[in-house]
Amino acid sequence: MANLSRLAFLPGAVVLFLLPAWLGGSPALYSAAVLIAIMAIMAYGLDIVVSDLGEVSLGHTVFFAAGAYVTALLSTKAGAGAWFTLVASIVVSLGLAALVGLVTLQLREFVFSLVTYAVSVVAATIAANWMFLGGSDGLRGLPTLDLSIAGLSLSARNDQEFWPYAFVLLALTLYLVQRFRQSRLGQAALMVHLNPRLAIMSGINPLKVRLQVFLFSAPVTACAGWLYAYQRAYVSANILETYFLILMLTAVVLMGRRQLLGPLLTTALVLIQEKFFSFGSYADKIALGSLLIIVLAFFPQGLIGLFALRRKQARTMAATLENSK
Amino acid sequence: MSLLQQLINGLVLGHAYALIAIGWTLLLGVARLVNFGHGQMYMLGAFVTWWATTTAGVSYVLALPLAMVVGVIIGLLMQRIMLRATFEQNLTSIMIMTLGFGYVINGVASLVFGSTGQILDTDWSQRDIQIGGIWLTWQDAAIVVVAIALFLLLKRVLDKSRTGRLVRMVAEDPKLAQLAGINVRRVYYGIFAFEGAAVSLAAGLIAPRTPILTSMGFEEVMITFVVVVLGGIGSVTGSYVAGVCLGVFTALFSALVSPAYATAAAFVVLIAVLVLRPGGLSAGTAKGVH
Numbered sequence: 001m002a003n004l005s006r007l008a009f010l011p012g013a014v015v016l017f018l019l020p021a022w023l024g025g026s027p028a029l030y031s032a033a034v035l036i037a038i039m040a041i042m043a044y045g046l047d048i049v050v051s052d053l054g055e056v057s058l059g060h061t062v063f064f065a066a067g068a069y070v071t072a073l074l075s076t077k078a079g080a081g082a083w084f085t086l087v088a089s090i091v092v093s094l095g096l097a098a099l100v101g102l103v104t105l106q107l108r109e110f111v112f113s114l115v116t117y118a119v120s121v122v123a124a125t126i127a128a129n130w131m132f133l134g135g136s137d138g139l140r141g142l143p144t145l146d147l148s149i150a151g152l153s154l155s156a157r158n159d160q161e162f163w164p165y166a167f168v169l170l171a172l173t174l175y176l177v178q179r180f181r182q183s184r185l186g187q188a189a190l191m192v193h194l195n196p197r198l199a200i201m202s203g204i205n206p207l208k209v210r211l212q213v214f215l216f217s218a219p220v221t222a223c224a225g226w227l228y229a230y231q232r233a234y235v236s237a238n239i240l241e242t243y244f245l246i247l248m249l250t251a252v253v254l255m256g257r258r259q260l261l262g263p264l265l266t267t268a269l270v271l272i273q274e275k276f277f278s279f280g281s282y283a284d285k286i287a288l289g290s291l292l293i294i295v296l297a298f299f300p301q302g303l304i305g306l307f308a309l310r311r312k313q314a315r316t317m318a319a320t321l322e323n324s325k
Numbered sequence: 326m327s328l329l330q331q332l333i334n335g336l337v338l339g340h341a342y343a344l345i346a347i348g349w350t351l352l353l354g355v356a357r358l359v360n361f362g363h364g365q366m367y368m369l370g371a372f373v374t375w376w377a378t379t380t381a382g383v384s385y386v387l388a389l390p391l392a393m394v395v396g397v398i399i400g401l402l403m404q405r406i407m408l409r410a411t412f413e414q415n416l417t418s419i420m421i422m423t424l425g426f427g428y429v430i431n432g433v434a435s436l437v438f439g440s441t442g443q444i445l446d447t448d449w450s451q452r453d454i455q456i457g458g459i460w461l462t463w464q465d466a467a468i469v470v471v472a473i474a475l476f477l478l479l480k481r482v483l484d485k486s487r488t489g490r491l492v493r494m495v496a497e498d499p500k501l502a503q504l505a506g507i508n509v510r511r512v513y514y515g516i517f518a519f520e521g522a523a524v525s526l527a528a529g530l531i532a533p534r535t536p537i538l539t540s541m542g543f544e545e546v547m548i549t550f551v552v553v554v555l556g557g558i559g560s561v562t563g564s565y566v567a568g569v570c571l572g573v574f575t576a577l578f579s580a581l582v583s584p585a586y587a588t589a590a591a592f593v594v595l596i597a598v599l600v601l602r603p604g605g606l607s608a609g610t611a612k613g614v615h
Contacts, residue, residue, distance in 0.1 A: 288428070
């Protein structure tokens with residue numbers, strides 16, 4: 001099964017990459033594709049913490065904003081290039097994650113969520129008031145994304161040229177999440193989540209695992225912020241709006257926990273609706289919020305759970321029939 | 326302004342904070358439930374009051390109960406949808422769902438009331454009380470009186486009445502309470518109805534102090550977190566004291582340091598409490614872990 005899905009991965013990736021071109025290649029399509037990739041990457045950072053560690057961080061918007069603000073500040077005020085801003089985004093998000101992670105190390109469940117939520121609320125007030133971060137106007141005039149190295153020209157002036165970079169970052173993120181889940185840390189995180197006592201008996205330090213997973217997840221979300229800053233060419237306090245949090249949470253829970261493609265599919269679903277079938281921005285809010293509520297209230301295992309249940313029922317029925325023969 | 330005046334302002338603000346947080350005190354402290362849509366329910370309460378007094382032309386005294394009725398309906402609706410998760414004591418799920426409700430409420434309010442700021446004007450906020458060199462409005466006095474009355478009422482009901490015993494029993498062990506023949510479902514509905522009514526009443530009374538926007542509510546949620554955590558989860562008296570203390574602290578911080586970062590300062594208080602006495606919290610969360 002694993003081999004099969006690995007074999008399917010490459011053609012799937014090629015199809016995904018060419019999809020915007022096949023669908024007509026309009027600027028709106030490329031814009032949507034880029035945005036889907038960015039938002040999915042953002043959600044994968046949270047996915048690791050929620051699905052594998054089992055804690056709900058409501059502060060991941062801060063890492064997203066940190067990536068965007070670091071990029072905006074360094075590129076507009078210091079003229080830094082895209083490679084430098086990428087590294088800086090990762091470093092700053094790691095620093096923030098270490099800070100938040102250490103303070104909340106002993107906190108569980110809703111108290112952990114409460115504090116991380118508080119972090120994002122405070123970050124929003126700081127972003128809106130601190131003139132260093134552009135205050136409520138934000139930071140404008142970011143340069144175009146330019147990743148040229150050693151004579152190789154790699155830049156993106158519009159969304160169509162942007163798509164390959166967003167795609168590569170998305171593919172890299174998927175690969176990393178997959179590798180994480182197979183890694184010792186990923187297994188340890190799951191054990192800490194599902195059976196903390198067994199984890200401790202196996203010589204795992206739950207606090208260390210928590211912190212490590214948190215540190216791994218923050219740069220993933222921050223990289224999305226880095227790309228988002230270049231794509232939008234400006235960054236303001238709007239980046240800390242609840243929208244991003246609700247989108248991330250929906251992406252993580254809609255299909256079901258620990259589904260590799262779940263966050264990507266959900267992000268695509270939500271953004272395609274918003275970009276091409278919008279009911280107006282306020283009604284879209286109602287739709288997205290309702291989607292999140294309905295899934296949690298009526299399909300707590302995610303939509304995948306529905307299919308899995310059917311398949312399981314079918315299999316049991318087949319087995320019963322087999323036995324009765 | 327004199328220091329005494331600042332203290333009075335702080336006391337008024339503190340009662341406002343305690344009043345905003347009273348619904349959460351019951352929710353979390355007694356029933357082990359959370360509501361991250363609390364801030365948006367506050368916003369809605371303020372806008373319903375505003376709508377009633379301006380567009381519908383109802384008097385302010387009638388607008389308050391109207392806002393409370395809307396709050397109760399929202400609370401009951403939320404509890405209906407979250408009933409399964411409530412019975413499973415699945416706090417994670419409840420938390421995310423209430424965040425979703427907050428987001429939906431924000432969308433609905435923006436559709437209905439528009440996204441421009443409004444001023445909720447009341448007769449009470451126009452008239453001042455002046456004693457010596459210090460002054461406050463009738464609105465401020467009403468906040469203090471209502472906050473004290475509501476806290477006394479809640480404490481009395483919880484400690485002395487049959488309803489209070491039922492609520493505490495359900496909080497202690499919902500399954501056992503059900504076995505004992507208590508209508509657990511009704512108790513949960515009642516708790517969320519109280520949360521909706523209390524936050525709407527708080528909004529109707531406190532919102533006239535500042536312009537209202539459909540995007541507001543985050544500051545209120547932050548204040549609520551701090552009050553509930555600082556007061557020690559589960560303690561009604563603790564919440565009241567914590568609210569008042571936080572109000573005085575915020576008033577002094579705004580006057581002496583910076584009003585823009587008052588929320589951030591409240592957050593620092595929250596972190597300090599969590600780091601200094603994590604034990605007080607774990608007692609409250611022990612039941613939530615499963």
